[in-house]
Amino acid sequence: MTAGPLTATGLVPKLDDLGYQLTQQGKEPAILGDVDSALALYQKQGSAKSVQVRVYVFPNAGSAEKQWAAYAEAFRNPPPDVLGASAKNVDTESPQVAQLRKSYVTAKPDGSGNNVWTDIYRQDRVVALVQVLDSAGGDGMAVRRPVAERIFAPVP
Numbered sequence: 759m760t761a762g763p764l765t766a767t768g769l770v771p772k773l774d775d776l777g778y779q780l781t782q783q784g785k786e787p788a789i790l791g792d793v794d795s796a797l798a799l800y801q802k803q804g805s806a807k808s809v810q811v812r813v814y815v816f817p818n819a820g821s822a823e824k825q826w827a828a829y830a831e832a833f834r835n836p837p838p839d840v841l842g843a844s845a846k847n848v849d850t851e852s853p854q855v856a857q858l859r860k861s862y863v864t865a866k867p868d869g870s871g872n873n874v875w876t877d878i879y880r881q882d883r884v885v886a887l888v889q890v891l892d893s894a895g896g897d898g899m900a901v902r903r904p905v906a907e908r909i910f911a912p913v914p
Contacts, residue, residue, distance in 0.1 A: 764794075764815050764883065764884065764912070764913065765794055765796075765815060766786075766794040766795050766796035766813040766814060766815050767783075767794075767796045767813075768912070769796070769813045769815070769884065769886070769909050769910075769912065769913070770783065770796050770798045770811060770813060770909075771798075771811065771904075771905055771908030771909055772908070773800050773809060773904075773905065773908075776900075776901060776904060776905075777802050777803065778800035778801065778802050778807075778808075778809055778901075779800060779801055779802075779803060780798060780799070780800055781799050781800060781801045782797075782798070782799040783796070783797065783798045783799075784796070784797055785797065786812055786814070789814065792817050793814050793815065793816055793817075793821075793825075794814070794815040795812070795813065795814050795815075796811075796812070796813045797810075797811070797812050798810070798811045798812075798813075799811075806870055806872060806891065807872075807890075807891055807892050807893075807901075808890075808891045809888065809889070809890050809891075809901060809905060810888070810889040811886065811887075811888050811905065811909065812886065812887040812888075813884065813885075813886050813909060814884065814885045814886070815883055815884055816883045816884075816885065817883070818883060819882050819883050821883075822880050822882070822883045822884060822885050823858070823880060825880075825885050826858055826860075826878060826879075826880035826885050829860075829878045829885065829887055830860040830878050833847060833860075833862055833876050833878060833887075834847060834862065835847065836876075845864045845865070845868075845874070846864065846865040847862035847863065847864060847865065847876065848862060848863060848864075848865045849861070849862060850862060850863040850875065850897070851897065852877060853877065853899060853902050853903040853906045853907075855879060855903065855906035855907055855910055856879035856880060856881040856886075856906065856910050856913075857880055857881050857882070858879065858880040858881075859877065859878065859879045859880075859906075860877075860878045861875065861876065861877045861878070861902075862875070862876045863875050863876075863898075867894035871893060871894050871895070872891050872892060872893060872894055873891075873892065873893075873894040873898070874889055874890065874891050875888075875889065875890045875892070875897075875898040875902055876888070876889050877889075877890075877902055877906060879906055879909070879910065881910050881913045882913055882914055884909075884910070884913050886906070886909045886910070888902065888905050888906060888909075890902050890905070
């Protein structure tokens with residue numbers, strides 16, 4: 759990878775080798791100001807499994823850390839429309855990626871036997887929010903870890 763300015767779109771990972779196809783990509787609609795943002799949605803063909811990636815590049819590390827802390831708190835008890843009407847998050851182990859990280863998993867599987875893992879990361883000026891919908895039978899690390907590693911590989 760060539761060195762250059764960090765961009766949110768440039769940090770969106772490719773997940774084809776994990777079986778996830780990019781189905782939607784664009785700017786994060788709710789972000790205003792001087793924050794560069796990207797939103798990417800992926801679907802695993804033939805299944806309900808999916809990945810949502812939101813990447814933000816802030817003007818400085820202080821702003822990024824404040825936003826990371828806000829997301830870490832907000833996803834502790836997300837509003838019902840984020841995960842479903844009755845879904846609650848509980849703390850779970852984070853992939854060991856980035857300077858700061860906080861992770862949650864839904865307290866119980868949905869009707870199809872899936873959980874949602876939410877991982878919130880910060881490294882320097884970059885904040886990433888990754889949500890993985892996968893079978894509740896595991897910890898989701900086979901997808902969660904490589905997604906985070908790919909986002910943060912180019913971040914100093």
